[in-house]
Amino acid sequence: TQLLEQSPQFLSIQEGENLTVYCNSSSVFSSLQWYRQEPGEGPVLLVTVVTGGEVKKLKRLTFQFGDARKDSSLHITAAQPGDTGLYLCAGGGSGGGADGLTFGKGTHLIIQP
Amino acid sequence: EPEVTQTPSHQVTQMGQEVILRCVPISNHLYFYWYRQILGQKVEFLVSFYNNEISEKSEIFDDQFSVERPDGSNFTLKIRSTKLEDSAMYFCASSGFGLAGGEQFFGPGTRLTVL
Numbered sequence: 247t248q249l250l251e252q253s254p255q256f257l258s259i260q261e262g263e264n265l266t267v268y269c270n271s272s273s274v275f276s277s278l279q280w281y282r283q284e285p286g287e288g289p290v291l292l293v294t295v296v297t298g299g300e301v302k303k304l305k306r307l308t309f310q311f312g313d314a315r316k317d318s319s320l321h322i323t324a325a326q327p328g329d330t331g332l333y334l335c336a337g338g339g340s341g342g343g344a345d346g347l348t349f350g351k352g353t354h355l356i357i358q359p
Numbered sequence: 360e361p362e363v364t365q366t367p368s369h370q371v372t373q374m375g376q377e378v379i380l381r382c383v384p385i386s387n388h389l390y391f392y393w394y395r396q397i398l399g400q401k402v403e404f405l406v407s408f409y410n411n412e413i414s415e416k417s418e419i420f421d422d423q424f425s426v427e428r429p430d431g432s433n434f435t436l437k438i439r440s441t442k443l444e445d446s447a448m449y450f451c452a453s454s455g456f457g458l459a460g461g462e463q464f465f466g467p468g469t470r471l472t473v474l
Binding site: 289 | 403
């Protein structure tokens with residue numbers, strides 16, 4: 247069974263600070279997707295990383311896939327209150343088909359003005 | 360921007376009743392999925408569907424569940440005899456390709472409450 251552990255579970259910081267959240271597994275994933283989920287809504291895709299060591303940037307958000315494709319991180323620079331939300335990582339399977347994603351429990355992020 | 364849509368947004372049913380949850384995936388996508396999220400828990404994979412048949416299913420997806428693509432646009436999840444523990448948010452997702460997991464786009468969900 248593949249598991250994804252996200253840390254920290256909760257994070258509350260002041261506006262303007264930088265932060266990093268982590269997504270770790272003992273399993274190799276063919277891809278790693280980061281989503282943001284608001285209460286009562288569906289996950290919204292932020293980014294997909296597929297190559298070990300890959301780095302993608304989305305404005306103030308930087309996503310990295312570990313070299314061994316077992317872990318990933320999300321770094322936010324100069325966090326803003328609008329970044330508040332639940333951030334989920336999800337790993338894709340061995341590929342070659344309609345693989346279900348394995349989700350982590352998420353990091354609840356609160357950015358205080 | 361194309362999006363996945365789901366109906367109804369809320370469904371309340373009595374234990375033992377059948378429910379059908381409906382989804383319209385993104386129009387040119389080939390792979391379709393159902394996930395569920397029990398309140399306060401993580402999103403869990405139920406089933407994937409490709410080329411008019413189930414591609415993969417989890418242990419959660421037992422004989423009480425079935426999926427169907429009755430026409431060229433809709434994708435449905437049926438629960439034959441609902442149980443209290445089926446209460447959850449159910450999300451439909453679709454992707455344009457299956458290699459390396461693909462990029463899966465999620466709908467807004469259906470909140471199912473079983474009384």
